[in-house]
Amino acid sequence: MPNQVRYSFVRILTGSDLSNRRLPFMQAESSEEGPLVWMTACGHGDEVGGIVIIQEVFKWIKRQGLRRGKLMAFPLMNPMGFETASRQIIYSQEDLNRSFPGNPKGSLAERIAEKIFTSITQTKPSLVLDLHNDWIRSIPYTLLDVREDHALYQPLKELATHTGFPIIYDTDVINHSLSFSLVREKIPALTLEVGGSYAVNERDITYGVSAMLRVLHHLGMINYDSSFTDYPLEQSYQGKVLLYSTRPLSSNSGIIRFLVQPGNLVRAGQPLAKIYNTFGKLLETLKADRAGLILGLADSSVSFPGMPVAAIGYI
Numbered sequence: 001m002p003n004q005v006r007y008s009f010v011r012i013l014t015g016s017d018l019s020n021r022r023l024p025f026m027q028a029e030s031s032e033e034g035p036l037v038w039m040t041a042c043g044h045g046d047e048v049g050g051i052v053i054i055q056e057v058f059k060w061i062k063r064q065g066l067r068r069g070k071l072m073a074f075p076l077m078n079p080m081g082f083e084t085a086s087r088q089i090i091y092s093q094e095d096l097n098r099s100f101p102g103n104p105k106g107s108l109a110e111r112i113a114e115k116i117f118t119s120i121t122q123t124k125p126s127l128v129l130d131l132h133n134d135w136i137r138s139i140p141y142t143l144l145d146v147r148e149d150h151a152l153y154q155p156l157k158e159l160a161t162h163t164g165f166p167i168i169y170d171t172d173v174i175n176h177s178l179s180f181s182l183v184r185e186k187i188p189a190l191t192l193e194v195g196g197s198y199a200v201n202e203r204d205i206t207y208g209v210s211a212m213l214r215v216l217h218h219l220g221m222i223n224y225d226s227s228f229t230d231y232p233l234e235q236s237y238q239g240k241v242l243l244y245s246t247r248p249l250s251s252n253s254g255i256i257r258f259l260v261q262p263g264n265l266v267r268a269g270q271p272l273a274k275i276y277n278t279f280g281k282l283l284e285t286l287k288a289d290r291a292g293l294i295l296g297l298a299d300s301s302v303s304f305p306g307m308p309v310a311a312i313g314y315i
Contacts, residue, residue, distance in 0.1 A: 034069025045081020050131030138296025242313030
């Protein structure tokens with residue numbers, strides 16, 4: 001199974017000094033026909049872990065080989081945001097992952113989104129895996145962007161189980177995200193939140209690489225490797241779809257003191273955090289609406305009315 005691994009660029013912008021800004025592009029191809037899978041990362045410039053996961057997946061393929069099919073990747077979709085540790089495209093303060101499918105004559109974000117979206121859709125992929133990072137203190141999980149009555153729901157749920165991560169149904173419809181826009185074109189796509197933002201967490205990288213390789217193995221593109229390190233998902237949550245929620249919300253301004261950690265299982269009514277004022281007076285105790293899994297905690301202990309303090313996957 002001779003393989004070819006190639007690295008190149010896609011031009012996205014000409015700067016005021018006539019310099020070219022480009023997106024790195026990676027491709028691995030087997031001589032045997034098979035599925036075509038895309039991996040994308042760093043649509044938000046502060047979400048850096050996905051870049052490293054893609055790098056490590058391609059290193060693995062260069063060592064072990066691709067049995068069949070093709071793997072393509074945009075590991076750094078928002079280089080301007082990455083260079084400034086900004087979620088947005090820093091020049092225009094736009095959210096790239098709210099700009100798909102894009103517009104070749106639109107705003108800066110819409111033009112970049114159109115380049116990415118067209119590059120992906122014209123290859124007619126079997127699957128797109130879009131990698132993100134969540135709050136700094138968070139666990140990996142896989143998001144489903146489709147409702148149960150959608151034709152792609154069951155196939156995507158099946159693929160999601162092979163990541164080994166908790167499966168979360170995103171109750172907030174984000175119409176212009178990459179995954180949602182691909183699904184609208186009937187292209188299977190999953191969003192994976194692979195740990196925290198801003199800095200590379202090697203533990204999350206290990207879990208993320210293993211998740212990607214597990215999916216590629218399921219599709220018959222690679223051979224299973226005993227070195228895969230699976231995320232330690234509670235058995236009772238395996239294959240179960242949980243509902244994403246950031247409730248309960250804080251009702252007060254103050255200081256958050258967390259009572260749980262990412263990955264904890266919580267029961268209905270269990271205290272999650274307490275809010276205190278500047279003098280140490282307890283203002284409120286936030287409790288879980290029902291049983292679930294703590295996905296992440298707010299990046300700051302500063303609380304304001306209506307602010308989420310935790311992300312939870314509720315049963």
